[in-house]
Amino acid sequence: MDDLRKPILPGKGASDYERYLRTDELLALQKGPEEFRHPDEMTFMVVHQASELLLKGVAWELERARVLIADGDFFNSARLLRRGNHMLEYPISMLHELETITPYDYHLIRAGLGHGSGLDSPGFLGLLHIGPRLGEAFQSQLTRLNLIVDELYRRHAEFFGLHDLAERLLDFDERVHLFRFHHLKLAQRIIGSGVVGTMGTPVEVLHQRMEHLFYKELWDVRNRITAQAMQKEQDD
Numbered sequence: 332m333d334d335l336r337k338p339i340l341p342g343k344g345a346s347d348y349e350r351y352l353r354t355d356e357l358l359a360l361q362k363g364p365e366e367f368r369h370p371d372e373m374t375f376m377v378v379h380q381a382s383e384l385l386l387k388g389v390a391w392e393l394e395r396a397r398v399l400i401a402d403g404d405f406f407n408s409a410r411l412l413r414r415g416n417h418m419l420e421y422p423i424s425m426l427h428e429l430e431t432i433t434p435y436d437y438h439l440i441r442a443g444l445g446h447g448s449g450l451d452s453p454g455f456l457g458l459l460h461i462g463p464r465l466g467e468a469f470q471s472q473l474t475r476l477n478l479i480v481d482e483l484y485r486r487h488a489e490f491f492g493l494h495d496l497a498e499r500l501l502d503f504d505e506r507v508h509l510f511r512f513h514h515l516k517l518a519q520r521i522i523g524s525g526v527v528g529t530m531g532t533p534v535e536v537l538h539q540r541m542e543h544l545f546y547k548e549l550w551d552v553r554n555r556i557t558a559q560a561m562q563k564e565q566d567d
Protein backbone atom coordinates (compact mmCIF):
# COMPACT_ATOMS: atom_id res chain seq x y z
CA MET A 332 0.00 0.00 0.00
CA ASP A 333 2.91 2.32 0.80
CA ASP A 334 3.89 2.23 -2.84
CA LEU A 335 0.62 3.90 -3.84
CA ARG A 336 1.78 7.03 -2.03
CA LYS A 337 4.92 7.30 -4.11
CA PRO A 338 4.77 9.42 -7.27
CA ILE A 339 5.23 7.59 -10.55
CA LEU A 340 4.62 10.45 -13.00
CA PRO A 341 7.54 12.43 -14.41
CA GLY A 342 8.05 16.05 -13.37
CA LYS A 343 8.52 18.20 -10.29
CA GLY A 344 6.45 17.86 -7.12
CA ALA A 345 6.26 15.54 -4.13
CA SER A 346 3.13 13.71 -5.31
CA ASP A 347 1.54 12.71 -8.58
CA TYR A 348 -1.22 15.21 -7.84
CA GLU A 349 1.32 18.04 -7.81
CA ARG A 350 3.17 16.64 -10.81
CA TYR A 351 0.12 16.13 -13.00
CA LEU A 352 -1.37 19.56 -12.22
CA ARG A 353 2.04 21.25 -12.07
CA THR A 354 0.94 23.00 -8.90
CA ASP A 355 4.51 24.18 -8.08
CA GLU A 356 4.56 26.26 -11.26
CA LEU A 357 0.93 27.30 -11.02
CA LEU A 358 1.24 28.56 -7.45
CA ALA A 359 4.47 30.40 -8.26
CA LEU A 360 2.68 32.57 -10.81
CA GLN A 361 1.52 35.15 -8.25
CA LYS A 362 3.65 37.94 -6.82
CA GLY A 363 4.99 37.32 -3.32
CA PRO A 364 3.54 39.33 -0.40
CA GLU A 365 6.68 41.49 -0.28
CA GLU A 366 5.97 42.66 -3.85
CA PHE A 367 2.34 43.59 -3.28
CA ARG A 368 1.42 47.26 -3.40
CA HIS A 369 -1.58 46.36 -1.23
CA PRO A 370 -2.62 43.01 0.38
CA ASP A 371 -5.77 43.02 -1.83
CA GLU A 372 -3.45 42.45 -4.79
CA MET A 373 -3.48 38.70 -4.09
CA THR A 374 -7.23 38.54 -4.69
CA PHE A 375 -6.86 40.83 -7.71
CA MET A 376 -4.27 38.52 -9.30
CA VAL A 377 -5.93 35.24 -8.35
CA VAL A 378 -9.32 36.36 -9.73
CA HIS A 379 -7.74 37.47 -13.01
CA GLN A 380 -5.57 34.38 -13.40
CA ALA A 381 -8.38 31.98 -12.49
CA SER A 382 -10.65 33.81 -14.96
CA GLU A 383 -8.07 33.44 -17.73
CA LEU A 384 -7.80 29.70 -17.07
CA LEU A 385 -11.57 29.23 -17.08
CA LEU A 386 -12.03 31.36 -20.20
CA LYS A 387 -9.38 29.20 -21.88
CA GLY A 388 -11.43 26.14 -20.89
CA VAL A 389 -14.62 27.72 -22.25
CA ALA A 390 -13.03 28.55 -25.62
CA TRP A 391 -11.67 25.01 -25.84
CA GLU A 392 -15.11 23.41 -25.34
CA LEU A 393 -16.74 25.87 -27.72
CA GLU A 394 -14.25 25.05 -30.47
CA ARG A 395 -15.00 21.34 -29.96
CA ALA A 396 -18.70 22.16 -30.14
CA ARG A 397 -18.13 24.04 -33.41
CA VAL A 398 -16.49 20.99 -35.01
CA LEU A 399 -19.41 18.82 -33.86
CA ILE A 400 -21.95 21.24 -35.35
CA ALA A 401 -20.11 21.06 -38.66
CA ASP A 402 -20.31 17.24 -38.40
CA GLY A 403 -24.07 17.45 -37.76
CA ASP A 404 -23.77 16.04 -34.20
CA PHE A 405 -26.15 18.52 -32.54
CA PHE A 406 -26.64 16.60 -29.30
CA ASN A 407 -22.96 16.36 -28.44
CA SER A 408 -22.28 19.92 -29.53
CA ALA A 409 -25.14 21.09 -27.26
CA ARG A 410 -23.63 19.05 -24.41
CA LEU A 411 -20.25 20.76 -24.79
CA LEU A 412 -21.89 24.16 -25.14
CA ARG A 413 -23.70 23.51 -21.86
CA ARG A 414 -20.35 22.72 -20.25
CA GLY A 415 -18.70 25.82 -21.68
CA ASN A 416 -21.63 28.03 -20.68
CA HIS A 417 -21.56 26.66 -17.15
CA MET A 418 -17.82 27.26 -16.92
CA LEU A 419 -18.40 30.86 -17.99
CA GLU A 420 -20.57 31.39 -14.91
CA TYR A 421 -17.44 31.43 -12.71
CA PRO A 422 -15.54 34.34 -14.30
CA ILE A 423 -18.84 36.26 -14.09
CA SER A 424 -19.36 35.51 -10.41
CA MET A 425 -15.70 36.14 -9.55
CA LEU A 426 -16.07 39.73 -10.75
CA HIS A 427 -18.09 40.31 -7.58
CA GLU A 428 -15.06 39.31 -5.52
CA LEU A 429 -13.33 42.48 -6.69
CA GLU A 430 -16.22 44.70 -5.64
CA THR A 431 -14.88 44.35 -2.11
CA ILE A 432 -11.72 46.31 -3.02
CA THR A 433 -12.18 49.94 -2.01
CA PRO A 434 -11.60 52.60 -4.70
CA TYR A 435 -8.66 54.04 -2.71
CA ASP A 436 -6.97 50.66 -2.28
CA TYR A 437 -7.55 49.78 -5.94
CA HIS A 438 -5.59 52.84 -7.07
CA LEU A 439 -2.53 51.52 -5.20
CA ILE A 440 -2.81 48.26 -7.16
CA ARG A 441 -3.64 50.05 -10.42
CA ALA A 442 -0.42 52.08 -10.20
CA GLY A 443 1.49 48.83 -10.84
CA LEU A 444 -0.52 47.64 -13.85
CA GLY A 445 1.32 49.65 -16.53
CA HIS A 446 -0.85 49.71 -19.66
CA GLY A 447 -2.33 46.33 -18.70
CA SER A 448 -5.97 46.15 -19.76
CA GLY A 449 -8.66 43.51 -20.04
CA LEU A 450 -8.93 44.49 -23.71
CA ASP A 451 -5.86 42.25 -24.14
CA SER A 452 -7.35 39.35 -22.14
CA PRO A 453 -6.40 36.22 -24.15
CA GLY A 454 -9.33 34.34 -22.61
CA PHE A 455 -11.96 36.93 -23.53
CA LEU A 456 -10.44 37.47 -26.98
CA GLY A 457 -10.74 33.70 -27.42
CA LEU A 458 -14.50 33.98 -26.84
CA LEU A 459 -14.78 36.90 -29.27
CA HIS A 460 -12.98 34.74 -31.85
CA ILE A 461 -15.07 31.59 -31.46
CA GLY A 462 -18.50 33.31 -31.14
CA PRO A 463 -18.94 34.25 -34.82
CA ARG A 464 -17.46 30.94 -36.01
CA LEU A 465 -20.02 29.01 -33.98
CA GLY A 466 -22.72 31.17 -35.59
CA GLU A 467 -21.40 30.35 -39.07
CA ALA A 468 -21.41 26.61 -38.33
CA PHE A 469 -25.02 26.87 -37.10
CA GLN A 470 -26.06 28.88 -40.17
CA SER A 471 -24.49 26.27 -42.49
CA GLN A 472 -26.66 23.59 -40.90
CA LEU A 473 -29.78 25.73 -41.33
CA THR A 474 -28.90 26.21 -45.00
CA ARG A 475 -28.23 22.49 -45.44
CA LEU A 476 -31.67 21.67 -44.01
CA ASN A 477 -33.26 24.41 -46.10
CA LEU A 478 -34.51 26.19 -42.97
CA ILE A 479 -34.67 29.76 -41.78
CA VAL A 480 -34.56 30.59 -38.07
CA ASP A 481 -38.32 31.33 -37.95
CA GLU A 482 -39.11 27.93 -39.41
CA LEU A 483 -36.72 26.19 -36.99
CA TYR A 484 -38.49 27.80 -34.01
CA ARG A 485 -41.97 27.04 -35.39
CA ARG A 486 -41.05 23.38 -36.04
CA HIS A 487 -38.97 23.05 -32.85
CA ALA A 488 -40.30 19.58 -31.94
CA GLU A 489 -39.39 18.21 -35.37
CA PHE A 490 -35.89 19.76 -35.32
CA PHE A 491 -35.32 19.31 -31.60
CA GLY A 492 -31.52 18.85 -31.82
CA LEU A 493 -30.87 21.97 -33.88
CA HIS A 494 -33.39 24.00 -31.87
CA ASP A 495 -31.68 22.94 -28.63
CA LEU A 496 -28.35 23.96 -30.13
CA ALA A 497 -29.78 27.38 -31.04
CA GLU A 498 -30.89 27.84 -27.42
CA ARG A 499 -27.43 26.89 -26.13
CA LEU A 500 -25.90 29.47 -28.49
CA LEU A 501 -28.32 31.99 -27.02
CA ASP A 502 -27.13 30.97 -23.53
CA PHE A 503 -23.56 31.69 -24.60
CA ASP A 504 -24.49 35.09 -26.05
CA GLU A 505 -26.37 35.93 -22.86
CA ARG A 506 -23.42 35.00 -20.66
CA VAL A 507 -20.95 37.12 -22.64
CA HIS A 508 -23.46 39.96 -22.28
CA LEU A 509 -23.78 39.28 -18.53
CA PHE A 510 -19.99 39.19 -18.14
CA ARG A 511 -19.79 42.61 -19.81
CA PHE A 512 -22.69 43.96 -17.73
CA HIS A 513 -21.26 42.84 -14.37
CA HIS A 514 -17.77 43.96 -15.43
CA LEU A 515 -19.12 47.40 -16.41
CA LYS A 516 -20.78 47.74 -13.00
CA LEU A 517 -17.50 46.68 -11.33
CA ALA A 518 -15.50 49.27 -13.29
CA GLN A 519 -18.10 51.97 -12.54
CA ARG A 520 -18.03 51.33 -8.80
CA ILE A 521 -14.25 50.96 -8.50
CA ILE A 522 -12.92 53.68 -10.84
CA GLY A 523 -16.10 55.51 -11.91
CA SER A 524 -18.19 55.86 -15.07
CA GLY A 525 -16.69 59.07 -16.46
CA VAL A 526 -12.97 58.16 -16.54
CA VAL A 527 -10.54 56.30 -18.81
CA GLY A 528 -8.98 52.86 -18.27
CA THR A 529 -5.30 51.89 -18.08
CA MET A 530 -5.24 51.67 -21.89
CA GLY A 531 -6.98 55.01 -22.31
CA THR A 532 -10.37 53.52 -23.17
CA PRO A 533 -13.28 55.46 -21.63
CA VAL A 534 -15.40 53.34 -19.29
CA GLU A 535 -18.32 54.50 -21.46
CA VAL A 536 -16.90 52.33 -24.28
CA LEU A 537 -17.51 49.27 -22.08
CA HIS A 538 -21.16 50.30 -22.10
CA GLN A 539 -21.21 50.39 -25.90
CA ARG A 540 -19.40 47.05 -26.20
CA MET A 541 -22.01 45.49 -23.92
CA GLU A 542 -24.64 46.08 -26.62
CA HIS A 543 -22.83 43.68 -28.97
CA LEU A 544 -24.60 40.38 -29.66
CA PHE A 545 -23.23 37.40 -31.58
CA TYR A 546 -26.59 35.98 -32.62
CA LYS A 547 -28.98 38.88 -33.09
CA GLU A 548 -31.15 36.73 -35.35
CA LEU A 549 -31.81 34.31 -32.47
CA TRP A 550 -32.95 37.20 -30.26
CA ASP A 551 -35.02 38.85 -33.00
CA VAL A 552 -36.99 35.73 -33.87
CA ARG A 553 -38.77 36.01 -30.52
CA ASN A 554 -40.12 39.43 -31.48
CA ARG A 555 -41.65 37.97 -34.61
CA ILE A 556 -43.12 34.99 -32.71
CA THR A 557 -44.73 37.36 -30.19
CA ALA A 558 -46.00 39.69 -32.93
CA GLN A 559 -47.56 36.74 -34.76
CA ALA A 560 -49.17 35.42 -31.57
CA MET A 561 -50.64 38.86 -30.81
CA GLN A 562 -51.90 39.21 -34.37
CA LYS A 563 -53.55 35.78 -34.13
CA GLU A 564 -55.21 36.78 -30.84
CA GLN A 565 -56.64 39.87 -32.52
CA ASP A 566 -57.84 37.88 -35.53
CA ASP A 567 -59.55 35.18 -33.43
Ligand code: HEM
Pocket residue numbers: 378379382383422426429437447448449450451452455511514517518521522527528529530531532533534537540541
Ligand atom coordinates in the same frame (compact mmCIF):
# COMPACT_ATOMS: atom_id res chain seq x y z
C1 HEM B 1 -10.98 46.16 -10.27
C2 HEM B 1 -11.37 45.41 -11.27
C3 HEM B 1 -11.46 45.87 -12.70
C4 HEM B 1 -11.52 47.12 -13.24
C5 HEM B 1 -11.53 48.46 -12.50
C6 HEM B 1 -11.57 46.96 -14.66
C7 HEM B 1 -11.59 48.03 -15.58
C8 HEM B 1 -11.61 47.90 -16.94
C9 HEM B 1 -11.60 49.01 -17.88
C10 HEM B 1 -11.59 50.49 -17.49
C11 HEM B 1 -11.61 48.49 -19.13
C12 HEM B 1 -11.60 49.29 -20.45
C13 HEM B 1 -10.27 49.15 -21.14
C14 HEM B 1 -9.12 49.87 -20.47
O1 HEM B 1 -8.56 49.29 -19.52
O2 HEM B 1 -8.76 50.97 -20.88
C15 HEM B 1 -11.66 47.04 -18.99
C16 HEM B 1 -11.76 46.13 -20.04
C17 HEM B 1 -11.88 44.77 -19.87
N1 HEM B 1 -11.67 44.06 -18.70
FE1 HEM B 1 -11.60 44.85 -16.85
N2 HEM B 1 -11.55 45.63 -14.97
C18 HEM B 1 -11.49 44.92 -13.81
C19 HEM B 1 -11.45 43.54 -13.67
C20 HEM B 1 -11.51 42.63 -14.71
C21 HEM B 1 -11.52 41.19 -14.56
C22 HEM B 1 -11.46 40.38 -13.24
C23 HEM B 1 -11.57 40.66 -15.79
C24 HEM B 1 -11.57 39.19 -16.09
C25 HEM B 1 -10.89 38.64 -17.05
C26 HEM B 1 -11.61 41.78 -16.74
C27 HEM B 1 -11.71 41.68 -18.11
C28 HEM B 1 -11.84 42.74 -18.98
C29 HEM B 1 -12.18 42.56 -20.37
C30 HEM B 1 -12.44 41.24 -21.07
C31 HEM B 1 -12.22 43.83 -20.95
C32 HEM B 1 -12.60 44.16 -22.37
C33 HEM B 1 -14.14 44.25 -22.33
C34 HEM B 1 -14.87 44.19 -23.65
O3 HEM B 1 -14.31 43.82 -24.69
O4 HEM B 1 -16.09 44.52 -23.63
N3 HEM B 1 -11.57 42.95 -16.03
N4 HEM B 1 -11.63 46.71 -17.65
